[in-house]
Amino acid sequence: MAAQNGQDGGFPVDPLHQFEITTLVPLNIGGIDASFTNSSLWMVLTVFAVTFLTVFAVRGRNMVPGRMQSIAEMSYEFVANMVRDNAGNDGQRYFPFIFSLFMFILLANFLSMLPYSFTVTSHIIVTFALAALVFLGVTVIGFAKHGLGFLRLFVPSGVPAVILPLVVAIEVISYLSRPLSLSVRLFANMLAGHITLKVFAGFVIALSSAGVAGIFGAVLPLAMIVAITALEFLVCALQAYVFAVLTCMYLGDALHPGH
Amino acid sequence: MPENAQNEIVIGQDNLGLQSEVQIPEAGHEGGFPPFNTETFEAQLVWLVITFGILYYLMSKVALPRIANVIEERRDRIADDLDQAGQFKAQTEDAIQSYETALAEARAKAHAIAQETRDRLSAETDLHREKLENELDKKIADAETRIAATKEAALAHVRGVATDVASSIVTQLLGEDADKAAVEKAVDAKLG
Structure with missing residues:
Protein backbone atom coordinates (compact mmCIF):
# COMPACT_ATOMS: atom_id res chain seq x y z
CA MET A 1 0.00 0.00 0.00
CA ALA A 2 2.93 2.23 0.83
CA ALA A 3 4.34 1.60 -2.60
CA GLN A 4 1.03 2.52 -4.18
CA ASN A 5 0.95 5.76 -2.28
CA GLY A 6 4.45 6.55 -3.48
CA GLN A 7 3.30 6.15 -7.03
CA ASP A 8 0.49 8.51 -6.37
CA GLY A 9 3.08 11.23 -5.85
CA GLY A 10 2.17 11.76 -2.24
CA PHE A 11 4.20 10.97 0.87
CA PRO A 12 6.08 7.69 0.26
CA VAL A 13 4.86 5.93 3.41
CA ASP A 14 1.60 6.05 5.27
CA PRO A 15 2.44 6.66 8.96
CA LEU A 16 -0.93 5.26 10.02
CA HIS A 17 -0.67 2.04 8.08
CA GLN A 18 1.18 0.39 10.99
CA PHE A 19 -1.84 0.88 13.25
CA GLU A 20 -4.28 -0.85 10.98
CA ILE A 21 -5.88 -3.97 12.29
CA THR A 22 -6.01 -6.86 9.87
CA THR A 23 -7.96 -9.97 10.61
CA LEU A 24 -5.85 -13.09 10.44
CA VAL A 25 -8.47 -15.67 11.47
CA PRO A 26 -12.10 -14.52 11.39
CA LEU A 27 -13.95 -15.82 14.41
CA ASN A 28 -17.44 -15.17 15.65
CA ILE A 29 -18.47 -16.76 18.89
CA GLY A 30 -22.09 -16.31 19.93
CA GLY A 31 -22.48 -13.10 17.99
CA ILE A 32 -19.29 -11.62 19.43
CA ASP A 33 -16.54 -10.75 17.01
CA ALA A 34 -13.53 -12.61 18.37
CA SER A 35 -11.47 -12.55 15.20
CA PHE A 36 -7.79 -13.29 15.67
CA THR A 37 -6.14 -10.13 14.34
CA ASN A 38 -2.59 -8.83 14.21
CA SER A 39 -3.38 -7.02 17.45
CA SER A 40 -4.42 -10.33 19.05
CA LEU A 41 -1.23 -11.91 17.72
CA TRP A 42 0.96 -9.31 19.42
CA MET A 43 -1.05 -9.52 22.63
CA VAL A 44 -0.39 -13.25 22.64
CA LEU A 45 3.29 -12.67 21.87
CA THR A 46 3.42 -10.16 24.73
CA VAL A 47 2.02 -12.77 27.10
CA PHE A 48 4.57 -15.24 25.77
CA ALA A 49 7.39 -12.76 26.30
CA VAL A 50 6.33 -11.94 29.86
CA THR A 51 5.85 -15.63 30.61
CA PHE A 52 9.28 -16.41 29.18
CA LEU A 53 10.87 -13.73 31.36
CA THR A 54 9.10 -14.58 34.58
CA VAL A 55 8.33 -18.30 34.39
CA PHE A 56 10.79 -19.89 32.00
CA ALA A 57 13.78 -17.81 33.13
CA VAL A 58 13.23 -18.73 36.77
CA ARG A 59 12.67 -22.46 36.15
CA GLY A 60 16.13 -23.26 37.56
CA ARG A 61 15.33 -21.44 40.84
CA ASN A 62 19.04 -20.78 41.11
CA MET A 63 20.48 -19.51 44.34
CA VAL A 64 22.85 -17.40 42.25
CA PRO A 65 20.65 -16.01 39.46
CA GLY A 66 21.71 -15.96 35.83
CA ARG A 67 21.00 -13.07 33.51
CA MET A 68 17.39 -13.90 32.71
CA GLN A 69 16.54 -14.82 36.28
CA SER A 70 18.07 -11.53 37.41
CA ILE A 71 15.76 -9.65 35.07
CA ALA A 72 12.77 -11.50 36.50
CA GLU A 73 13.86 -10.85 40.08
CA MET A 74 14.66 -7.21 39.41
CA SER A 75 11.24 -6.70 37.80
CA TYR A 76 9.62 -8.40 40.78
CA GLU A 77 11.43 -6.26 43.35
CA PHE A 78 10.96 -3.10 41.29
CA VAL A 79 7.19 -3.54 41.14
CA ALA A 80 7.01 -4.79 44.73
CA ASN A 81 8.79 -1.65 45.94
CA MET A 82 6.56 0.49 43.75
CA VAL A 83 3.44 -1.05 45.31
CA ARG A 84 4.84 -0.77 48.84
CA ASP A 85 5.90 2.85 48.41
CA ASN A 86 2.71 4.07 46.78
CA ALA A 87 -0.05 1.84 48.09
CA GLY A 88 1.33 0.78 51.45
CA ASN A 89 1.70 -2.71 52.84
CA ASP A 90 -1.98 -3.59 52.48
CA GLY A 91 -1.55 -2.90 48.77
CA GLN A 92 0.55 -6.08 48.50
CA ARG A 93 -2.63 -8.06 47.90
CA TYR A 94 -2.95 -6.39 44.51
CA PHE A 95 0.70 -6.84 43.64
CA PRO A 96 0.07 -9.65 41.10
CA PHE A 97 -2.37 -7.45 39.21
CA ILE A 98 -0.03 -4.46 39.11
CA PHE A 99 2.87 -6.69 38.14
CA SER A 100 0.85 -8.19 35.28
CA LEU A 101 -0.28 -4.74 34.20
CA PHE A 102 3.25 -3.31 34.26
CA MET A 103 4.83 -6.26 32.46
CA PHE A 104 2.05 -6.45 29.88
CA ILE A 105 2.36 -2.77 28.94
CA LEU A 106 6.17 -2.81 29.14
CA LEU A 107 6.58 -5.85 26.92
CA ALA A 108 3.82 -4.75 24.52
CA ASN A 109 5.65 -1.43 24.19
CA PHE A 110 9.05 -3.03 23.72
CA LEU A 111 7.76 -5.56 21.19
CA SER A 112 6.26 -2.67 19.24
CA MET A 113 9.82 -1.47 18.61
CA LEU A 114 10.46 -4.51 16.43
CA PRO A 115 10.19 -3.69 12.73
CA TYR A 116 6.91 -4.86 11.18
CA SER A 117 5.42 -5.46 14.59
CA PHE A 118 2.11 -4.12 15.82
CA THR A 119 1.74 -1.70 18.71
CA VAL A 120 -0.96 -3.15 20.96
CA THR A 121 -0.94 -0.09 23.22
CA SER A 122 -1.40 2.35 20.34
CA HIS A 123 -5.10 1.60 20.30
CA ILE A 124 -7.22 3.69 22.63
CA ILE A 125 -9.64 0.85 23.23
CA VAL A 126 -6.87 -1.31 24.72
CA THR A 127 -5.42 1.39 26.94
CA PHE A 128 -8.89 2.57 27.90
CA ALA A 129 -9.96 -0.96 28.82
CA LEU A 130 -6.93 -1.31 31.08
CA ALA A 131 -7.46 2.14 32.60
CA ALA A 132 -11.17 1.44 33.13
CA LEU A 133 -10.33 -1.84 34.80
CA VAL A 134 -7.99 0.04 37.16
CA PHE A 135 -10.55 2.78 37.77
CA LEU A 136 -13.44 0.41 38.45
CA GLY A 137 -11.31 -1.91 40.55
CA VAL A 138 -9.94 0.92 42.65
CA THR A 139 -13.40 2.42 43.16
CA VAL A 140 -14.87 -0.94 44.17
CA ILE A 141 -11.98 -1.55 46.58
CA GLY A 142 -12.43 1.93 48.04
CA PHE A 143 -16.14 1.48 48.73
CA ALA A 144 -15.69 -2.11 49.90
CA LYS A 145 -13.04 -1.12 52.42
CA HIS A 146 -14.45 2.12 53.71
CA GLY A 147 -18.11 2.23 52.60
CA LEU A 148 -19.27 5.80 52.27
CA GLY A 149 -16.14 6.84 54.16
CA PHE A 150 -14.38 6.46 50.83
CA LEU A 151 -16.03 9.74 49.85
CA ARG A 152 -13.68 11.49 52.29
CA LEU A 153 -11.18 11.20 49.45
CA PHE A 154 -12.99 14.11 47.81
CA VAL A 155 -12.97 16.27 50.95
CA PRO A 156 -9.40 17.28 51.77
CA SER A 157 -8.93 18.21 55.41
CA GLY A 158 -7.92 21.71 56.40
CA VAL A 159 -9.73 23.48 53.56
CA PRO A 160 -11.81 26.57 54.50
CA ALA A 161 -15.58 25.94 54.29
CA VAL A 162 -16.02 28.76 51.79
CA ILE A 163 -14.04 27.15 49.01
CA LEU A 164 -14.83 23.58 50.04
CA PRO A 165 -17.58 23.05 47.40
CA LEU A 166 -15.19 24.19 44.71
CA VAL A 167 -12.40 21.93 45.95
CA VAL A 168 -14.76 18.96 46.19
CA ALA A 169 -15.97 19.62 42.66
CA ILE A 170 -12.40 19.73 41.40
CA GLU A 171 -11.52 16.54 43.29
CA VAL A 172 -14.53 14.71 41.84
CA ILE A 173 -13.74 15.84 38.31
CA SER A 174 -10.09 14.89 38.65
CA TYR A 175 -11.12 11.50 40.03
CA LEU A 176 -13.53 10.86 37.17
CA SER A 177 -11.00 11.95 34.56
CA ARG A 178 -8.43 9.44 35.82
CA PRO A 179 -9.29 6.62 33.38
CA LEU A 180 -9.26 9.08 30.51
CA SER A 181 -5.89 10.64 31.37
CA LEU A 182 -4.41 7.23 32.14
CA SER A 183 -5.48 5.70 28.84
CA VAL A 184 -4.87 8.72 26.62
CA ARG A 185 -1.37 9.25 28.02
CA LEU A 186 -0.22 5.75 27.08
CA PHE A 187 -2.10 5.62 23.79
CA ALA A 188 -0.96 9.06 22.61
CA ASN A 189 2.66 8.48 23.56
CA MET A 190 2.89 5.20 21.70
CA LEU A 191 0.94 6.51 18.72
CA ALA A 192 2.92 9.74 18.40
CA GLY A 193 6.27 8.00 18.81
CA HIS A 194 5.60 5.46 16.12
CA ILE A 195 4.14 8.06 13.76
CA THR A 196 7.24 10.22 14.24
CA LEU A 197 9.50 7.28 13.42
CA LYS A 198 7.51 6.49 10.31
CA VAL A 199 7.42 10.11 9.14
CA PHE A 200 11.20 10.43 9.43
CA ALA A 201 11.58 7.11 7.62
CA GLY A 202 9.35 8.60 4.89
CA PHE A 203 11.67 11.60 4.65
CA VAL A 204 14.62 9.28 4.14
CA ILE A 205 12.84 7.51 1.28
CA ALA A 206 11.54 10.72 -0.27
CA LEU A 207 14.95 12.44 -0.16
CA SER A 208 17.02 9.49 -1.32
CA SER A 209 14.84 9.07 -4.39
CA ALA A 210 15.68 12.65 -5.38
CA GLY A 211 19.18 12.03 -6.69
CA VAL A 212 22.71 12.25 -5.24
CA ALA A 213 22.12 15.43 -3.23
CA GLY A 214 19.01 13.86 -1.81
CA ILE A 215 20.94 10.82 -0.61
CA PHE A 216 23.28 13.09 1.33
CA GLY A 217 20.30 15.02 2.61
CA ALA A 218 18.69 11.81 3.80
CA VAL A 219 21.47 11.36 6.36
CA LEU A 220 19.87 13.93 8.64
CA PRO A 221 16.44 12.28 9.01
CA LEU A 222 18.20 8.90 9.26
CA ALA A 223 20.21 10.19 12.21
CA MET A 224 16.96 11.49 13.66
CA ILE A 225 15.42 8.04 13.37
CA VAL A 226 18.32 6.57 15.33
CA ALA A 227 17.98 9.20 18.04
CA ILE A 228 14.20 8.92 18.20
CA THR A 229 14.42 5.14 18.36
CA ALA A 230 16.52 5.48 21.50
CA LEU A 231 14.04 8.00 22.86
CA GLU A 232 11.17 5.66 22.01
CA PHE A 233 12.71 2.88 24.10
CA LEU A 234 12.81 5.32 27.00
CA VAL A 235 9.19 6.29 26.38
CA CYS A 236 8.16 2.62 26.21
CA ALA A 237 9.61 1.91 29.63
CA LEU A 238 8.55 5.23 31.09
CA GLN A 239 4.91 4.94 30.02
CA ALA A 240 4.65 1.43 31.43
CA TYR A 241 6.13 2.75 34.67
CA VAL A 242 3.82 5.77 34.74
CA PHE A 243 0.78 3.60 34.15
CA ALA A 244 1.78 1.20 36.92
CA VAL A 245 2.82 3.88 39.40
CA LEU A 246 -0.40 5.84 38.90
CA THR A 247 -2.37 2.63 39.39
CA CYS A 248 -0.48 2.14 42.67
CA MET A 249 -1.27 5.69 43.76
CA TYR A 250 -4.96 5.31 42.92
CA LEU A 251 -4.90 2.07 44.87
CA GLY A 252 -3.21 3.88 47.75
CA ASP A 253 -6.02 6.49 47.65
CA ALA A 254 -8.62 3.74 47.77
CA LEU A 255 -6.94 1.97 50.68
CA HIS A 256 -6.18 5.11 52.66
CA PRO A 257 -8.61 7.90 51.73
CA GLY A 258 -8.62 11.10 53.69
CA HIS A 259 -4.92 11.64 54.17
CA MET B 1 -9.22 8.42 -6.01
CA ASN B 37 -12.21 2.40 14.03
CA THR B 38 -14.95 1.09 16.31
CA GLU B 39 -15.40 -2.04 14.19
CA THR B 40 -12.17 -3.45 15.59
CA PHE B 41 -12.97 -2.67 19.23
CA GLU B 42 -14.87 -5.86 19.93
CA ALA B 43 -12.15 -8.22 18.77
CA GLN B 44 -9.46 -6.21 20.54
CA LEU B 45 -11.40 -6.24 23.79
CA VAL B 46 -12.10 -9.97 23.52
CA TRP B 47 -8.43 -10.75 22.98
CA LEU B 48 -7.28 -8.28 25.61
CA VAL B 49 -9.51 -10.02 28.15
CA ILE B 50 -8.24 -13.44 27.05
CA THR B 51 -4.54 -12.56 26.98
CA PHE B 52 -4.49 -10.35 30.04
CA GLY B 53 -6.58 -12.91 31.93
CA ILE B 54 -4.12 -15.67 31.07
CA LEU B 55 -1.20 -13.41 31.94
CA TYR B 56 -2.74 -12.50 35.30
CA TYR B 57 -3.41 -16.16 36.05
CA LEU B 58 0.14 -17.17 35.11
CA MET B 59 1.70 -14.35 37.10
CA SER B 60 -0.36 -14.80 40.26
CA LYS B 61 -0.33 -18.61 40.31
CA VAL B 62 3.04 -19.52 38.83
CA ALA B 63 5.56 -16.78 38.20
CA LEU B 64 5.30 -14.53 41.23
CA PRO B 65 5.12 -17.26 43.90
CA ARG B 66 8.11 -18.89 42.28
CA ILE B 67 10.18 -15.70 42.14
CA ALA B 68 9.11 -14.79 45.68
CA ASN B 69 10.14 -18.26 46.78
CA VAL B 70 13.56 -17.95 45.15
CA ILE B 71 14.17 -14.53 46.66
CA GLU B 72 12.94 -15.68 50.08
CA GLU B 73 15.13 -18.76 49.99
CA ARG B 74 18.15 -16.70 49.06
CA ARG B 75 17.41 -14.20 51.83
CA ASP B 76 17.10 -17.04 54.36
CA ARG B 77 20.26 -18.64 53.10
CA ILE B 78 22.19 -15.38 53.36
CA ALA B 79 20.84 -14.79 56.87
CA ASP B 80 21.78 -18.35 57.85
CA ASP B 81 25.24 -17.96 56.38
CA LEU B 82 25.71 -14.68 58.19
CA ASP B 83 24.59 -16.31 61.44
CA GLN B 84 26.99 -19.15 60.90
CA ALA B 85 29.79 -16.74 60.07
CA GLY B 86 28.99 -14.89 63.31
CA GLN B 87 29.16 -18.15 65.25
CA PHE B 88 32.46 -19.01 63.65
CA LYS B 89 33.76 -15.60 64.50
CA ALA B 90 32.71 -16.01 68.12
CA GLN B 91 34.39 -19.41 68.16
CA THR B 92 37.54 -17.93 66.70
CA GLU B 93 37.53 -15.21 69.31
CA ASP B 94 37.06 -17.80 72.05
CA ALA B 95 39.96 -19.79 70.67
CA ILE B 96 42.14 -16.70 70.54
CA GLN B 97 41.11 -15.85 74.09
CA SER B 98 41.96 -19.31 75.42
CA TYR B 99 45.19 -19.36 73.46
CA GLU B 100 46.21 -16.07 74.98
CA THR B 101 45.28 -17.25 78.45
CA ALA B 102 47.30 -20.43 77.95
CA LEU B 103 50.19 -18.40 76.62
CA ALA B 104 50.14 -16.08 79.61
CA GLU B 105 49.93 -19.04 81.99
CA ALA B 106 52.81 -20.78 80.29
CA ARG B 107 54.82 -17.64 80.39
CA ALA B 108 54.16 -17.16 84.11
CA LYS B 109 55.01 -20.81 84.75
CA ALA B 110 58.22 -20.54 82.78
CA HIS B 111 59.10 -17.44 84.72
CA ALA B 112 58.44 -19.22 88.02
CA ILE B 113 60.50 -22.22 86.99
CA ALA B 114 63.35 -19.97 85.92
CA GLN B 115 63.17 -18.08 89.20
CA GLU B 116 63.11 -21.28 91.21
CA THR B 117 66.05 -22.71 89.33
CA ARG B 118 67.95 -19.51 89.75
CA ASP B 119 67.20 -19.47 93.48
CA ARG B 120 68.14 -23.10 93.89
CA LEU B 121 71.36 -22.68 91.97
CA SER B 122 72.37 -19.58 93.88
CA ALA B 123 71.57 -21.33 97.20
CA GLU B 124 73.69 -24.29 96.19
CA THR B 125 76.47 -22.00 95.12
CA ASP B 126 76.28 -20.14 98.40
CA LEU B 127 76.42 -23.38 100.35
CA HIS B 128 79.35 -24.61 98.33
CA ARG B 129 81.19 -21.37 98.72
CA GLU B 130 80.60 -21.28 102.46
CA LYS B 131 81.91 -24.80 102.78
CA LEU B 132 84.95 -23.95 100.71
CA GLU B 133 85.57 -20.80 102.71
CA ASN B 134 85.28 -22.73 105.97
CA GLU B 135 87.72 -25.31 104.73
CA LEU B 136 90.06 -22.64 103.55
CA ASP B 137 89.76 -20.81 106.87
CA LYS B 138 90.55 -24.02 108.67
CA LYS B 139 93.53 -24.66 106.43
CA ILE B 140 94.75 -21.10 106.94
CA ALA B 141 94.39 -21.50 110.70
CA ASP B 142 96.27 -24.83 110.61
CA ALA B 143 98.98 -23.31 108.51
CA GLU B 144 99.30 -20.38 110.86
CA THR B 145 99.53 -22.73 113.86
CA ARG B 146 102.14 -24.73 112.03
CA ILE B 147 104.08 -21.58 111.16
CA ALA B 148 103.96 -20.40 114.79
CA ALA B 149 105.21 -23.80 116.00
CA THR B 150 107.97 -23.85 113.42
CA LYS B 151 108.90 -20.33 114.33
CA GLU B 152 109.03 -21.23 118.03
CA ALA B 153 111.08 -24.32 117.30
CA ALA B 154 113.40 -22.27 115.13
CA LEU B 155 113.78 -19.72 117.89
CA ALA B 156 114.53 -22.52 120.40
CA HIS B 157 117.24 -23.83 118.10
CA VAL B 158 118.68 -20.33 117.78
CA ARG B 159 119.28 -20.26 121.59
CA GLY B 160 120.99 -23.69 121.53
CA VAL B 161 123.15 -22.70 118.54
CA ALA B 162 123.99 -19.37 120.11
CA THR B 163 124.95 -21.04 123.40
CA ASP B 164 127.06 -23.62 121.56
CA VAL B 165 128.75 -20.93 119.42
CA ALA B 166 129.30 -18.70 122.42
CA SER B 167 130.72 -21.64 124.46
CA SER B 168 133.08 -22.61 121.66
CA ILE B 169 134.21 -18.96 121.14
CA VAL B 170 134.80 -18.60 124.82
CA THR B 171 136.69 -21.90 124.83
CA GLN B 172 138.83 -20.76 121.88
CA LEU B 173 139.56 -17.38 123.44
CA LEU B 174 140.21 -18.46 126.97
CA GLY B 175 141.64 -21.84 126.27
CA GLU B 176 139.55 -23.42 128.89
CA ASP B 177 136.03 -24.76 129.06
CA ALA B 178 133.51 -22.02 129.58
CA ASP B 179 131.05 -22.05 132.38
CA LYS B 180 127.99 -23.41 130.71
CA ALA B 181 125.53 -21.74 133.03
CA ALA B 182 127.20 -18.32 132.66
CA VAL B 183 127.16 -18.66 128.83
CA GLU B 184 123.51 -19.55 128.81
CA LYS B 185 122.75 -16.64 131.03
CA ALA B 186 124.66 -14.27 128.78
CA VAL B 187 122.97 -15.62 125.62
CA ASP B 188 119.52 -15.33 127.17
CA ALA B 189 120.34 -11.75 128.10
CA LYS B 190 121.32 -10.97 124.51
CA LEU B 191 118.33 -12.70 122.99
CA GLY B 192 116.09 -10.89 125.42
Missing part, protein backbone atom coordinates in the same frame (compact mmCIF):
# COMPACT_ATOMS: atom_id res chain seq x y z
CA PRO B 2 -12.75 9.27 -4.97
CA GLU B 3 -12.73 6.53 -2.34
CA ASN B 4 -9.89 8.20 -0.50
CA ALA B 5 -11.62 11.53 -0.49
CA GLN B 6 -14.65 9.89 1.02
CA ASN B 7 -12.50 8.33 3.73
CA GLU B 8 -11.05 11.68 4.63
CA ILE B 9 -14.50 13.09 5.17
CA VAL B 10 -15.47 10.15 7.35
CA ILE B 11 -12.36 10.71 9.50
CA GLY B 12 -13.11 14.35 9.89
CA GLN B 13 -16.58 13.59 11.16
CA ASP B 14 -15.49 10.82 13.47
CA ASN B 15 -12.68 12.51 15.25
CA LEU B 16 -13.20 16.18 15.61
CA GLY B 17 -10.37 16.63 18.11
CA LEU B 18 -7.76 14.79 16.14
CA GLN B 19 -8.20 16.28 12.69
CA SER B 20 -4.65 17.64 12.52
CA GLU B 21 -3.11 14.28 13.34
CA VAL B 22 -5.42 12.46 11.03
CA GLN B 23 -4.64 14.72 8.13
CA ILE B 24 -0.94 13.84 8.14
CA PRO B 25 -1.34 11.17 5.47
CA GLU B 26 -2.18 12.59 2.10
CA ALA B 27 -3.37 9.26 0.91
CA GLY B 28 -6.32 7.47 2.39
CA HIS B 29 -6.66 4.08 4.00
CA GLU B 30 -9.55 1.80 4.70
CA GLY B 31 -11.54 2.36 7.84
CA GLY B 32 -10.24 5.81 8.70
CA PHE B 33 -7.91 6.53 11.60
CA PRO B 34 -7.24 2.97 12.81
CA PRO B 35 -7.32 3.52 16.60
CA PHE B 36 -10.79 5.06 16.28
